[in-house]
Amino acid sequence: MGGLDHLGFILDTVLHLSVGIPRTLVLAAVSLSIGFVLAVGVAVAVLAPARVPRKLAEGYVYVFRSSPLLVQIFLIYYGSGQFRGALEFLGLWHFFREAWFCAILALALNTGAYTAVLIAGGLRSVPWGQIEAAQAVGMSRYRVFASIAFPQALRHALPAYSNEVVLMIKATALASTITLLEITGLAKQLSAETYRPFEVFAAAGIIYIALNGMVAGGFGLIERALHRR
Amino acid sequence: MQALVATDIRKAFGPLEVLRGISLKADKGDVIAIIGGSGSGKSTFLRCLNLLERPDAGSLWLNGLALDFGDGDRARTIAPATKAQLRRRLGMVFQSFNLWTHMTALDNVIAGPIHVLGQDRKAAREAGMELLGKVGLADKAAAHPAQLSGGQQQRVAIARALAMRPEALLFDEPTSALDPELVGEVLQVIKALAAEGRTMILVTHEMAFARDVATHVMYFLDGRVEEEGAPDRIFTDPRSERCRSFLRKFL
Numbered sequence: 196m197g198g199l200d201h202l203g204f205i206l207d208t209v210l211h212l213s214v215g216i217p218r219t220l221v222l223a224a225v226s227l228s229i230g231f232v233l234a235v236g237v238a239v240a241v242l243a244p245a246r247v248p249r250k251l252a253e254g255y256v257y258v259f260r261s262s263p264l265l266v267q268i269f270l271i272y273y274g275s276g277q278f279r280g281a282l283e284f285l286g287l288w289h290f291f292r293e294a295w296f297c298a299i300l301a302l303a304l305n306t307g308a309y310t311a312v313l314i315a316g317g318l319r320s321v322p323w324g325q326i327e328a329a330q331a332v333g334m335s336r337y338r339v340f341a342s343i344a345f346p347q348a349l350r351h352a353l354p355a356y357s358n359e360v361v362l363m364i365k366a367t368a369l370a371s372t373i374t375l376l377e378i379t380g381l382a383k384q385l386s387a388e389t390y391r392p393f394e395v396f397a398a399a400g401i402i403y404i405a406l407n408g409m410v411a412g413g414f415g416l417i418e419r420a421l422h423r424r
Numbered sequence: 425m426q427a428l429v430a431t432d433i434r435k436a437f438g439p440l441e442v443l444r445g446i447s448l449k450a451d452k453g454d455v456i457a458i459i460g461g462s463g464s465g466k467s468t469f470l471r472c473l474n475l476l477e478r479p480d481a482g483s484l485w486l487n488g489l490a491l492d493f494g495d496g497d498r499a500r501t502i503a504p505a506t507k508a509q510l511r512r513r514l515g516m517v518f519q520s521f522n523l524w525t526h527m528t529a530l531d532n533v534i535a536g537p538i539h540v541l542g543q544d545r546k547a548a549r550e551a552g553m554e555l556l557g558k559v560g561l562a563d564k565a566a567a568h569p570a571q572l573s574g575g576q577q578q579r580v581a582i583a584r585a586l587a588m589r590p591e592a593l594l595f596d597e598p599t600s601a602l603d604p605e606l607v608g609e610v611l612q613v614i615k616a617l618a619a620e621g622r623t624m625i626l627v628t629h630e631m632a633f634a635r636d637v638a639t640h641v642m643y644f645l646d647g648r649v650e651e652e653g654a655p656d657r658i659f660t661d662p663r664s665e666r667c668r669s670f671l672r673k674f675l
Contacts, residue, residue: 327476328522328581332536332588333512335504342539347526 201394208398211385215378216402222295222367222377226302227360233303234310238348239340241315252311259308265369267305272297272373298370306363313355317348350421357414361407368403378402426485427452427623428514428592433472433482433493435465442468444647445482450592450640453621457634457655460644461670466627467519469644470596473625474514475507486513487591512540515585519597521577523569529556529580530565533587541588548587555583559613575606579613592623599630631674635659643667 240252259267275282275291282288290296321344329339371380382399386392428450435443443465450456458466471477473484484491489510494500523532533552537543543551556562559579569577578598585593595614599607611633618624618637628634634641635655642652643664651664662668 322522322525324518324520324522325524328516328518328524328584331474331476331511331514331516331518332584333508333510333540334536335508338539342535343524347524350526 204391204394205398205401208382208385208395209401212378212381212395212398212402215376215381216406218375218377219364219367219406222298222302222370222375223360223364226299226367227306227363229299229303230306230310233307234314235345237307237311238314238318241311242318256308256311259305260312264301264305264366265372268298268301268369268373271301294370294373294375298367298373298375302363302366302370305366306359309359309362310356313352313359314348316355317350317352318344320351321347353414353418353421357411357418360410360414364406364410365403425452426450427454427487428473428625429485430469430473431483431485433469433479433484435468435472435477435479442647443472443479446644446647446649447482448625448642450623450625452623454640455618455622455624455626455638456640456642457638458625458627458642458644459629459631459634459670460650464644465647466644467596470594470625470627473594474511474516475502476516478502484510486510489513508540512536512588513591515588515590515593517578517581517585517593517595517598519600521569521574521581521601523577523581523584525569528566528568529561529572529583532569532580533583536584536588552583552587555586556580558586559583560609573606574602575609578602578610582610582613582617586617592625593617595624595626595628597627597629599628629674631659631671643670645670 237252237255240248241256243249243252271291272294275297279288282291325343325347326339329343334342367377368379370377371383374380376384378399382395386395389395426449428448430446430448432445432447433443434441434445446465446469448456448469458469460466468477472479479493481495482493484493489506491502491506491510493502523529524535527535530549530552533555534543534545534548537548537551538545553562553565556565559582561576561579561583564572564576564580569580572580582598598614599610602610607630611630614624614626615633615637626634626638638655640652641655641658643650643658643662645664645666651658651662651667658667659671662671
């Protein structure tokens, strides 16, 4: 087998695996969106003066950052089967028996914990004087948060968040362990059929690298646009 | 006609009594200058007037809006709506400007009118541009705070306070964070506001300016009003020895 043959097969495989790109992107986009909304609430709770919501939020962040994502996925996908009766009673079983649902739930809970830390850090970085200036014009607590604190927290958290998005796109590969045929799942299948794991997984790696290059480029543009002002 | 009255305002931070019963009466159009050494309670008192600090005791009255803080009863809460109402009727200008750094100068000016007064964006922008023109910064409407000098930022902050059409303006050492060559442009704007007959309470270290624009001067010492009166008398013939020696440092 010559080098050209390897290269040709890799290129063919990239095309074959590209069927999985939308699935990978949907897994990442949906779980990032849900995780982000969750993270805003958790970040606010982490900074709350009230003890109970703060401790709950801190506990959630600690648990999901300290355990492997793969374990979280298995726990939700395989573990939920043991509670089938209760889940059926609650009308939730048809969600939990879906690998898609379990993968997105695990990914969202995981990124929610990391993103909450980023947003909380961004909120802490907003100078107190600017908050007081907003209070001094009579803004409500919600308005101070929505118009003054949160937009600045986002700007502060943006570089670290682009890193989180890259990590999440890579983390979607773990969904292949619970039957989902996204990029990595398709690659495992193809590798078993062709006995050419080198080319197949190289092709998969190339696709992830290209996707994350676009993510990094996109965030770079946003950061530069914000910095120019 | 009375505009703003504070009666027997008290405030302690832990064991430290910062305000030991301070009263102030401002008629409409009064410019009250508060002077005194650092730690005398000037800024804390000003911050009590719009509840950025919660007074422990005393009462406030602003054109019919009355707030009673009880007598050392810290458990008594002030309804958020009452607090917001007082604040939107009082303009505040801070020592360190505190412009919102993610917004343009114009957006800083119109955020309050839009989000608090419920003005529509177009009307708010027109009024905002007019105010920026008034403080000499119409050409800086699209600039962000980081692109402005300290003096320009403070003038935007004054326009931001004016945009709420406040019944009285509070200035907390508005020129103390400025380079000396930028102080004049800010004082000029404040002086023009005084000439319009606006009610203003001004904490300041600019003695010549206080003497020039104030209708009434209060000298604070250790959380009390040590001496107060007409500026000409306070600055030429203070009765209190402490006030006299304080003023001597500025001559």
